[in-house]
Amino acid sequence: MYLNQFLILAAALFCIGVYGVLARRNGVLVLMSIELILNSVNINLVALSAMNGDVTGQVFALFVIAVAAAEVGVGLAIVLLIYRNRRSIDIAEANLLKG
Amino acid sequence: MSDFLRQYLLVILFALLAVGVVGAFIGLASLLRPNRPSKGKLENYESGVDPVGSGWSQSQIRYYIFALLFVMFDVEAVFIFPWATRLEEYGYFGLLEMVIFIAILTLGLGYAWRKGVLRWA
């Protein structure tokens, strides 16, 4: 088993995703970066489940996939709502509320 | 070297071969072909007329709701596949569970329908 490769790939994807969330200002790109993190989680889960010889991890991955779709569906709906009202999806422009 | 990595070696050899062949052809061609650069050749090609506006343009997103609904229901199938592979193991109880699961999904689809989300206009 070559667990390390998978874990390193997942860790790299996780870091790219976190960087994307923090650095990107486009709402859709932030959502895509979050998808990257979720996919790194899936890689982790499936690799670790193979290592443990136990399917629970794969079931967990299925749940992550399904819930991620729901999350992104809601996320895109909210981003589109913002776009309709403001004609921009730059999240740095969302600054009406401060404190 | 392990078996696992040896299989990747084959992939790498293939990739090297592909890059080599393409590189050789392009290199050979650049030696043989005439070379006369001009500004016109670097312009964007847009049906023979001068390009208008920027390269980024927006496409119609009116039907995004269909896309969202499709993604939702498509992904829910992920729960049906594992059940289908163990169909006999779970017996009628599993069938009943899946009927409940699909009934709830159908309720959602029916709700969207009744609320006029699926109207194509």
Place this chain on the structure above:
Amino acid sequence: MTLAFLAQQTIERIPFDSPTIDWHAFAPEAILLAWTCLVVVVDMVGLERARRFMPGLTGVGFLLATIPVLTLWNDGATRSLFEGAYVVDRYALALKGLFLISGYVVVLLSTQYMADGDYYDSEYYILLASSVLGMTVMASARDLITIFVALELLSIPAYLLAAWRKRDLKSNEAGLKYMLMGIFASAIMLYGMSLLYGVAGDTRLSVIAEKLTSEGTKPLLTLAALFTIIGFAFKVSAVPFHTWAPDTYEGAPTPLTAFLAVASKAAGFVAMVTIITTAFPGQADVVEPFMWVLSALTMSIGNLIAMRQTNIVRMLAYSGVAQAGYIMAPLAVYSQTGQNGVSAASAIVNYLIIYSAMNLGAFAVVIAAARKTRSGEISSFGGMLNYAPGLTTAMTVFLFSLAGIPPMGGWLAKWQVFSVLLQSESTWGTTLALVAAVNTVLAAFYYLNVAKQMWFMPAPDGDTSRVRVPPSLVAALAITVIATLLSGVTGLVPDITDFGSIALGR
């Protein structure tokens, strides 16, 4: 061989073996789920005609689901379902009751607010019910997958509800910030959970606890534990993960703000307490200092910023941040308490119950007052004693309770937290108790400032016409005032002292 014969054979060959399910233990969730589907069907059939019945129907659903919670509480036995992934004990039941009743109070708060504005109110109540369903599942979840699904079930409707005022930019922004922060936090939490699963080879918290205890502390485990906790720290708006809270609270519809500030936060705490006390008893060396820092930062910074607020909803938002600091304080000493007196988990649950009552009440007063003043500024509360003595008295009760002045409920909640901290007899516990004490004094200033405005200041525009409080808000105020006073005066809070000790294997 005919087709009928083939079908006959197949039917006989496949068994119907249902796993044994304790339906009584599962009844609150089952009722709430069935009722939510019923509400959906009613809305589908009735469309516009059904709108008027939605709040009542949803409220009845919450109350119906409370009945099995009461019978289970009466029964008192700890029931474990699905091989230990789902546990119904007193801890879970107290929280389920809390979620269902606060859901009911939020419905009461929303009734008039939603009917007045031009909103999609049917969907509002359906999403509210789904969110509460997620919370009741969360209270019993003792498995990483269940916790994750419950967390998403309670959060995803809340993202939509925060952006409910569709054409209002502020509300859109509130939803966007809440959604992005929430999804990001759950992604980080999932990464931590995937590592936990990798180490333990199982998603059940009890198995994870055994494995982690035998493994001791390792960098990988530390990372996994902290990532998991950070996910919930976002949910409960702990500093430095609190930045979404005030913006979302201000922009969202006010009844929904009450829901987020109370039920959603409580659900985050439930998950945090369950995971920390059941899965990390062996990681106390790592988790306790982290919780100490988180708690001290949260209460201090929340209070300092709350003092400077002029908008009542933002003030309540930051006060909620500060209260979250007190609530998580017992987790900084969770491994050292529980033998005698109050365990960390029981202090937290009691605090959550009392906090929910007083905070929901404060929001109810804000909603009632905003119907007249149309303003969220603290100064607009001036002179309310003259034209709305009932509201003023109720708000004073809630503010005194939030400040922790006896004999209100907030005092009892704080007293329990302090006793847990001091019982630990450690430097960590004592210093955190000191920080909390200083913060309590600080917080009293801004809570009492609002009370001062209401009692002694003149009305800002001289308008002293009476406020008409709709009956649903009166009911909500009655429930919350009674809960706040009763818990403080009689010390009547659910007895769940056994949870912490069981979880820690004592």
